[in-house]
Amino acid sequence: MAKKKPSKQRADFRKKHQGRVRKADLTRQFKSGDQDDLADAIQSERVSGKGDLTRRRTVTGTEAANEKPDSDTGDDVKSKDCELLSGRVISAHGLKSRVLGDDKTMYECAIRQVLKSLNIQQRGAVVAGDRVRFRAESPTDGMIEQIEPRRGIISRTSRGQQHILVANVDYLLIVASAAQPSLKPVLIDRFLLTAEQCELRPIILINKIDLVDPIALQPLIGAYASMGYRVLLTSASQGTNIDFLRGILRGNQTAVAGQSGVGKSSLLNAIQPGLGLAVREVSRDNDKGRHTTTASKLIPLDDGGAVFDTPGIRQFQLWDITAEEVAGLMPDLRPYVSGCRYPNCLHLSEDECAVKNAVADSRIDARRYDAYCHLLENDLML
Numbered sequence: 001m002a003k004k005k006p007s008k009q010r011a012d013f014r015k016k017h018q019g020r021v022r023k024a025d026l027t028r029q030f031k032s033g034d035q036d037d038l039a040d041a042i043q044s045e046r047v048s049g050k051g052d053l054t055r056r057r058t059v060t061g062t063e064a065a066n067e068k069p070d071s072d073t074g075d076d077v078k079s080k081d082c083e084l085l086s087g088r089v090i091s092a093h094g095l096k097s098r099v100l101g102d103d104k105t106m107y108e109c110a111i112r113q114v115l116k117s118l119n120i121q122q123r124g125a126v127v128a129g130d131r132v133r134f135r136a137e138s139p140t141d142g143m144i145e146q147i148e149p150r151r152g153i154i155s156r157t158s159r160g161q162q163h164i165l166v167a168n169v170d171y172l173l174i175v176a177s178a179a180q181p182s183l184k185p186v187l188i189d190r191f192l193l194t195a196e197q198c199e200l201r202p203i204i205l206i207n208k209i210d211l212v213d214p215i216a217l218q219p220l221i222g223a224y225a226s227m228g229y230r231v232l233l234t235s236a237s238q239g240t241n242i243d244f245l246r247g248i249l250r251g252n253q254t255a256v257a258g259q260s261g262v263g264k265s266s267l268l269n270a271i272q273p274g275l276g277l278a279v280r281e282v283s284r285d286n287d288k289g290r291h292t293t294t295a296s297k298l299i300p301l302d303d304g305g306a307v308f309d310t311p312g313i314r315q316f317q318l319w320d321i322t323a324e325e326v327a328g329l330m331p332d333l334r335p336y337v338s339g340c341r342y343p344n345c346l347h348l349s350e351d352e353c354a355v356k357n358a359v360a361d362s363r364i365d366a367r368r369y370d371a372y373c374h375l376l377e378n379d380l381m382l
């Protein structure tokens with residue numbers, strides 16, 4: 001669980017975040033319009049290079065070796081680099097990674113020792129989605145020598161440390177279900193915070209609409225649309241809007257998030273027949289599903305692009321967000337924050353709070369404000 005930080009650390013983090021929030025504003029996702037506009041917008045925003053949150057120089061085994069006095073000469077390094085193949089990490093398990101080479105061959109790769117030690121802080125040195133350069137040591141085995149700079153990372157907190165789940169992601173597809181399990185808007189709100197924080201463009205998808213009257217969903221969809229978020233209704237079992245979803249994912253790097261049992265695997269199977277992801281009945285006892293998917297992996301799509309199947313989403317923590325920052329990551333609350341009497345107002349019980357005033361006269365949706373309070377009280381352990 002994220003704990004309150006000492007004030008200096010908080011101030012530093014806040015400073016760092018202010019830029020991020022502004023940048024998130026600038027790169028605000030597509031506005032409301034029809035569904036084709038969304039697909040077009042996604043297509044044109046793709047590979048725009050936004051959100052270079054973690055841009056840093058490529059870490060290479062050869063580079064590190066060069067720092068030693070008896071290292072290779074520059075020419076040797078160059079010729080060695082020429083031997084390297086490029087590829088994408090499909091999954092990473094301990095010290096072994098599956099890498100899909102640009103030559104379309106799958107390699108089991110080990111990781112150069114020096115890369116492992118450079119990444120101790122972030123646990124797994126290589127994560128699903130990493131673009132790497134590697135040396136083929138046999139037709140099926142290789143050694144990862146370089147990790148390209150990452151952008152668009154999703155991480156969670158584990159024992160106070162950042163644990164990167166996946167890298168090089170553009171979109172966060174937030175999957176909920178209209179029923180079985182029941183619709184939980186606060187979970188959507190929570191994933192939206194993650195998207196804002198990681199600078200990923202969110203798409204809200206409500207699946208299993210065959211089980212409800214979609215008209216009942218209109219107020220919620222309207223509230224999200226008025227904040228600039230896009231909402232897509234689907235039924236994986238009846239094929240509703242599956243072609244449209246396929247169009248959205250085409251050519252993009254999309255992480256799929258959502259509670260167990262909402263139909264993530266069913267949707268992916270529907271957009272790419274033959275994928276054969278395991279689908280399990282939602283448990284009748286607790287209406288919760290059981291997270292059939294077990295390891296983070298990247299699924300290349302036949303039409304181009306890839307989706308990341310992200311397990312362990314129930315343990316998804318708010319990484320490094322302090323209570324003061326949550327409102328700034330909510331686009332509907334954000335405009336009012338500066339109007340509060342106290343600069344460190346948490347918009348809970350303080351006097352002269354512009355956020356609460358906006359809730360009182362319906363400029364902010366009361367349900368979203370409740371979700372805000374819920375996130376602060378439950379997720380940030382106030």
Ligand SMILES: Nc1nc2c(ncn2[C@@H]2O[C@H](COP(=O)(O)OP(=O)(O)OP(=O)(O)O)[C@@H](O)[C@H]2O)c(=O)[nH]1
Pocket residue numbers: 207208209210211234235236237238258259260261262263264265266267278279280281282289290291292293
């Ligand atoms: N009625 C209906 N059922 C669906 C739909 N999509 C999926 N299901 C059912 O919901 C159950 C769970 O589907 P999954 O695709 O395994 O859900 P998931 O989100 O991948 O679950 P985890 O792997 O546990 O995270 C299965 O019984 C599916 O058949 C839908 O659109 N309508």
Ligand SMILES: [Zn+2]
Pocket residue numbers: 337340341345346347348350352353354355356
């Ligand atoms: Zn306030």
